[in-house]
Amino acid sequence: MHRPLLCLVIAVFTACKSGEQPASGSVPVSAKALAAIDTATLLGHIRVLAADSLEGRAPGSPGEAKTVRYLEAQFRAIGLEPGNPDGSYIQRVPLVGITPQGAPSLTFARGGTQQTLTWRDDFVAWTKHVAPSAKLERSDVVFVGYGIEAPEFNWDDFKGVDVRGKTLLMLVNDPPLADTTQFGGRAMTYYGRWTYKYEQGLKHHAAGVLIIHETGPAGYPFAVVQGKTGEQFDLVTQDKNMGRSDIEGWITLDRARELLRLAGQNFDSLKARAATREFKPVPLGVTASLEIKNGLRTVDSRNVVARLLGSDAKLRDEYVIYTAHWDHFGIGAPVNGDSIYNGALDNASGTAGLLALAKGFAAMKHPKRSILFLSVTAEEQGLLGSQYYAMAPLYPLTKTLAVINMDVLNASGRTRDLVVVGLGASELDDYARAAAGEQGRVLVPDAEPEKGFYYRSDHFNFAKQGVPAFDPESGIDVIGKPAGYGLARREAYTANDYHKPSDELKPDWDLSGAVEDLRLFLTMGYRVAQAERYPEWRAGNEFRATREAQLRRGAPSSP
Numbered sequence: 001m002h003r004p005l006l007c008l009v010i011a012v013f014t015a016c017k018s019g020e021q022p023a024s025g026s027v028p029v030s031a032k033a034l035a036a037i038d039t040a041t042l043l044g045h046i047r048v049l050a051a052d053s054l055e056g057r058a059p060g061s062p063g064e065a066k067t068v069r070y071l072e073a074q075f076r077a078i079g080l081e082p083g084n085p086d087g088s089y090i091q092r093v094p095l096v097g098i099t100p101q102g103a104p105s106l107t108f109a110r111g112g113t114q115q116t117l118t119w120r121d122d123f124v125a126w127t128k129h130v131a132p133s134a135k136l137e138r139s140d141v142v143f144v145g146y147g148i149e150a151p152e153f154n155w156d157d158f159k160g161v162d163v164r165g166k167t168l169l170m171l172v173n174d175p176p177l178a179d180t181t182q183f184g185g186r187a188m189t190y191y192g193r194w195t196y197k198y199e200q201g202l203k204h205h206a207a208g209v210l211i212i213h214e215t216g217p218a219g220y221p222f223a224v225v226q227g228k229t230g231e232q233f234d235l236v237t238q239d240k241n242m243g244r245s246d247i248e249g250w251i252t253l254d255r256a257r258e259l260l261r262l263a264g265q266n267f268d269s270l271k272a273r274a275a276t277r278e279f280k281p282v283p284l285g286v287t288a289s290l291e292i293k294n295g296l297r298t299v300d301s302r303n304v305v306a307r308l309l310g311s312d313a314k315l316r317d318e319y320v321i322y323t324a325h326w327d328h329f330g331i332g333a334p335v336n337g338d339s340i341y342n343g344a345l346d347n348a349s350g351t352a353g354l355l356a357l358a359k360g361f362a363a364m365k366h367p368k369r370s371i372l373f374l375s376v377t378a379e380e381q382g383l384l385g386s387q388y389y390a391m392a393p394l395y396p397l398t399k400t401l402a403v404i405n406m407d408v409l410n411a412s413g414r415t416r417d418l419v420v421v422g423l424g425a426s427e428l429d430d431y432a433r434a435a436a437g438e439q440g441r442v443l444v445p446d447a448e449p450e451k452g453f454y455y456r457s458d459h460f461n462f463a464k465q466g467v468p469a470f471d472p473e474s475g476i477d478v479i480g481k482p483a484g485y486g487l488a489r490r491e492a493y494t495a496n497d498y499h500k501p502s503d504e505l506k507p508d509w510d511l512s513g514a515v516e517d518l519r520l521f522l523t524m525g526y527r528v529a530q531a532e533r534y535p536e537w538r539a540g541n542e543f544r545a546t547r548e549a550q551l552r553r554g555a556p557s558s559p
């Protein structure tokens, strides 16, 4: 079960493979800047951000006001200028909180036969419409396999079939194929994410999208989906999200099997067909009915943004962005008598890292290009603050070279490795590998690429828009500890503290590894900001075409 040896082999192999050194070089980095990042700085910020007085930093809460005030004061004290061209440190992010009311039931019908699903036990659904209610009224159900259209894999689950106004029943993840060169092999591509599935509903003007929950392919049990029965936040779009499908949701595998039996079909054989290029949508001859009533409230939340102006007059309108979400879950259901979800690791630690990086950059001669420190809101509600920035960037994305994200820093001590989620995605790996090498460390890939972690934090919204985005995680090969220690610490965090009130600053934290990681991120970002050319996505990456089209349209000033 233990993987470090394998990881090490992979890391050495990939290190050898990238013989040509692109712009990453070994441009020296100010020792003063590196020294400015230390454990005392991190601890000081985390102590404030994870304190009970900040109430778990929920968007729209009094905790938000305190958090934003703290971040702004810190950026100002460090000497960074306001990151918004309007002269403030704030980008306003309009959110709407939508809460389904009551416990509606979902009914499938075929002729005189009905199947009724129970709220929460059998299905979870919502509407993103900013409206009092939305419904499916005897909407025809069509099984569309994985619901994927991926031209680069010559894959189309729709085959031109018009599904407007219908309810799409879909499988989660991307198709498991014998050919591992397709859909990233074991790794999940964006086509596998549930968010993509609902976007397909919007694109095809479907009335509803229901995903069949399977624990293995989803990467989490149905209990996680049941967590979505409370208030969900979304951005308020121009059309109040009316373009989205009326109903989005999940149903359990057992109820899906029953539904398919009602339709005279068999789940396993349909699933097998869906894993082929020849698959065509299957109308089930069954209708779906469901009405959801909404409780609505609008929340004006905030990204906090600070800028370190580049030193080169020609290049200073180009940006490297560091991101870390400041928000967490606020005050919620008590666990062991504690109702404050402090989010000390997730993500007071990353936010402290952002401030420490700002302090580091401020201690050196400014790089040629500008550096933006973006502390985003509502990550926990679906990466909304970063989505808002990527939709309404303060500086053009065509002039944004790279994004480096921090979400949960290492609190287990120095490591010989750094885990890179989506390793191999872009040339940012080369910068990271060079910087890691100078620390005597190696990069290793994420051990669970099938879970699609790359699509689950803020950098992803930038990747989706084309900007190369780097998603590091703590290493697991902890120096001075027995094999398996790092992994055991990570698993214990996931099991005991992740998204629970007990994610608090603990006496056994060792932030020396976080300091080393942050120095690596500073080195990377500095060199990108000094580089001759923009970093690129690797050939075959799903975001490369978007970036190329974006740069053609935007024609950045440097080559």
Ligand SMILES: [Zn+2]
Binding pocket: 325, 346, 347, 379, 407, 408
């Ligand atoms: Zn997080």
